Amino acid sequence: MTTTSTTALRRPPLPFTKMHGLGNDFLVLDATRQPVALSPEDIRALADRHFGVGFDQLLVVTPGPRADVDFGYRIFNADGSEVEQCGNGARCFARFVHDQGLTDQRRIRVQTCAGTIVLHITDTGHVQVDMGMPRFLPQEIPFSAPAPALRYPVAVGDEMVQLAVVNMGNPHAVLRVADVDSAPVATLGPQLESHPRFPARVNVGFMQVLAPDRIRLRVYERGTGETLACGTGACAAVVAGQRLGWLGQHVTVLLPGGPLQIDWPGEGQHVHMQGPATRVYDGLWHWPEAAPAV
Ligand SMILES: N[C@@H](CCC[C@H](N)C(=O)O)C(=O)O
Numbered sequence: 001m002t003t004t005s006t007t008a009l010r011r012p013p014l015p016f017t018k019m020h021g022l023g024n025d026f027l028v029l030d031a032t033r034q035p036v037a038l039s040p041e042d043i044r045a046l047a048d049r050h051f052g053v054g055f056d057q058l059l060v061v062t063p064g065p066r067a068d069v070d071f072g073y074r075i076f077n078a079d080g081s082e083v084e085q086c087g088n089g090a091r092c093f094a095r096f097v098h099d100q101g102l103t104d105q106r107r108i109r110v111q112t113c114a115g116t117i118v119l120h121i122t123d124t125g126h127v128q129v130d131m132g133m134p135r136f137l138p139q140e141i142p143f144s145a146p147a148p149a150l151r152y153p154v155a156v157g158d159e160m161v162q163l164a165v166v167n168m169g170n171p172h173a174v175l176r177v178a179d180v181d182s183a184p185v186a187t188l189g190p191q192l193e194s195h196p197r198f199p200a201r202v203n204v205g206f207m208q209v210l211a212p213d214r215i216r217l218r219v220y221e222r223g224t225g226e227t228l229a230c231g232t233g234a235c236a237a238v239v240a241g242q243r244l245g246w247l248g249q250h251v252t253v254l255l256p257g258g259p260l261q262i263d264w265p266g267e268g269q270h271v272h273m274q275g276p277a278t279r280v281y282d283g284l285w286h287w288p289e290a291a292p293a294v
Helices: 003-009 040-047 087-099 185-193 231-243
Strands: 014-021 024-030 057-063 071-077 107-112 115-121 127-130 152-156 159-167 171-176 203-211 214-221 225-227 250-255 258-263 272-275 278-285
Touching: 014 087, 024 087, 040 057, 057 087, 071 087, 087 107, 087 115, 087 127, 087 231, 087 272, 087 278, 152 185, 159 185, 159 231, 171 231, 185 203, 185 214, 185 225, 203 231, 214 231, 231 250, 231 258, 231 272
Parallel strands: 024 057, 071 107, 171 203, 214 250
Antiparallel strands: 014 024, 014 278, 057 071, 107 115, 115 127, 127 272, 152 159, 159 171, 203 214, 214 225, 250 258, 258 272
């Protein structure tokens, strides 16, 4: 029999939770109770919507690295790249640690690669997130430009587009469009995502201003493609729109997956986001067996 050694080499099944924030979907792993060591190939296999579970981002809940934070939070895009921040993921993170009994606190401090964020579960079950301070200097995005500006002309093929750039922990470019339904998200999105002026790639938001307190937004996400919602993208669009004089301090952002409330009192202040977080199901992932040689 050859099965003994094969079985010994098989990786144990991986318990996970599937969640979403307005359709931006996540696979959530609890690394406070089980060891989690995944390669970029493992993440891509799990993210595959036909052969795996399928998700936009993988969220890993870890123990807090210091006494002043409750948990750590690692985020990976569907392409296996690790990223600094995820707004919709932060709301799901709060619901996950609360609903799994990892904490009974409603105010949760979490360490991400981009710094500390504070999550608050409201009485209605929504989650408010203090997303920290936006940054705008080209080197902080990172973005290649000779001097800071509110918008930058960027050449894409024969076309010139006007971009605002914002770092919300992760990099964002924001374009204003007349109508998000006809915006070239599928073509311009990937061209800008990997544009040479963004050395760490970039998330690309297409914003339609309906009123000073209401926008529509579609986001082509770095490492994932267009998603039904992007929390950091919503924050970046509101901050960029306010700096350009188009928006006020309190804005409802209508994403394909639903609305988010974003508030920014202005320069030098933190951005706040409020919205839902939904648990879909719990599952057990069985690692695929190596395909037999043909
Ligand atoms: N969906 C997210 C952002 C996830 C990370 C992003 N794709 C990146 O590479 O920076 C959100 O809700 O903020």
